[in-house]
Amino acid sequence: MLLIEWGILTRRLGWTAWDATMRLLPGALMLLALRAALAGLAWPWIALALAASFPPHLADLARRRGLGYVRSVGRQDPANLPDPVDADQDSVLR
Template identity: 65%
Template sequence: MLAAEFAWLVTRGSWRASDAAFRLLPGALMLLATRGALTGASWPWIALPLLASFPVHLLDLRRR
């Protein structure tokens, strides 16, 4: 679903690919962590995507 949203945002013409990627990447990382939690992954596999989502979110805010 995120890939479809990315394609829609970029092909619609109002967003550049880099802008769309920076806005969607934190959510994708949090979804990855949620999937790990729901499937019983060990805690580092849950913590790493959550940890990575925060600096990407800050970079997105700084770019705007």
């Protein structure tokens, strides 16, 4: 299934092979850990697969931040926030 997703990302959506691999690798390793757990393998194998998924995840995040894909989350301007519901009215929140 992941190979089909990789193919769609690279062929139809025009992603580079590296971008698609970096996006899908952490998930593939977590699925491997799930498979190990469902198969009844010893916990060190499950932990190994989960631990192996973390460095590629961090590398992908760092790569996307460097390319400008990740937007920093900041506080919103109070002028752009919706008006609070009037406390004197008994109305249902929308």
